[in-house]
Amino acid sequence: MMEFYFARGACSLGIHVLLEEAGADYRGVAIDLRAAEQFSERFRAVNPKSKVPALVREEGGLLTEFQTIALWIARTYPEANLLPGGFEGELRALELLDYMVGTVHMRGFTFILVPGKFVSGEAAQTELRAHGRDVVEKGLAQLSEQLSDRDWLLGDYSIADAGLFYMTMWADRIGLELPANIAAFRERMLSRPAVRRALELEA
Structure with a gap:
């Protein structure tokens, strides 16, 4: 199962929407930006950029940056029709x-x-x-x-x-x-x- 790292109220909401649109199998992990959890050793071990969104795919590859993750979701789940033809x-x-x-x-x-x-x-x-x-x-x-x-x-x-x-x-x-x-x-x-x-x- 994929792990999706997001923060409430952040731009990661858009990626959360796309994962739901695609019917992806994932586990959401909330990062508290107000508590600076993005800079914690635990999260930096996942994403050294210390930012959300971050998506760890089942094969272990990390994806970061909104545009990149959005494109990956659209290409990986073509049945969701998330890209123009x-x-x-x-x-x-x-x-x-x-x-x-x-x-x-x-x-x-x-x-x-x-x-x-x-x-x-x-x-x-x-x-x-x-x-x-x-x-x-x-x-x-x-x-x-x-x-x-x-x-x-x-x-x-x-x-x-x-x-x-x-x-x-x-x-x-x-x-x-x-x-x-x-x-x-x-x-x-x-x-x-x-x-x-x-x-x-x-x-």
């Missing part, structure tokens, strides 16, 4: 995930939620939070355009939607109103059995 479709899914994780998450939400990791002093942290919020707002506007009037980012449900979903939860955390079509997207996500199961496991 063809190489071009796969590229578009990864392109969206890279933008969401690399830009909106890392250069937006991260600066808002933990500015103290980057700068000291109240004024500098306030400025960094403002910069992060601007990145998030522009990013969500871009993703709103991508979503348009469709149910899912790429037309059919895919790994990209799991990435956007965890960001909608973070938007709530910082008191940011979602564009109307993304708010409707989140409601569709919350109606999916796999999403409900993942949320229950992280409660």
Whole structure:
């Protein structure tokens, strides 16, 4: 059985959703970020990067990084239909995930939620939070355009939607109103059995 290392409220929620969508056989292991468990000797023995998500597959191979794990799940469980068809479709899914994780998450939400990791002093942290919020707002506007009037980012449900979903939860955390079509997207996500199961496991 695989072991999936996650933290409640972290981006790993998106991977949790995908594992449930795929019907994967796994055991979830919660890492308490507030207690700095990611830096513990026990977890570093699993993932020296000290971060989640992390997936230890049955054959013992560790996978890290959201995009990589998401692609592996989609390729390993093709019956779940988590990737658009063809190489071009796969590229578009990864392109969206890279933008969401690399830009909106890392250069937006991260600066808002933990500015103290980057700068000291109240004024500098306030400025960094403002910069992060601007990145998030522009990013969500871009993703709103991508979503348009469709149910899912790429037309059919895919790994990209799991990435956007965890960001909608973070938007709530910082008191940011979602564009109307993304708010409707989140409601569709919350109606999916796999999403409900993942949320229950992280409660």
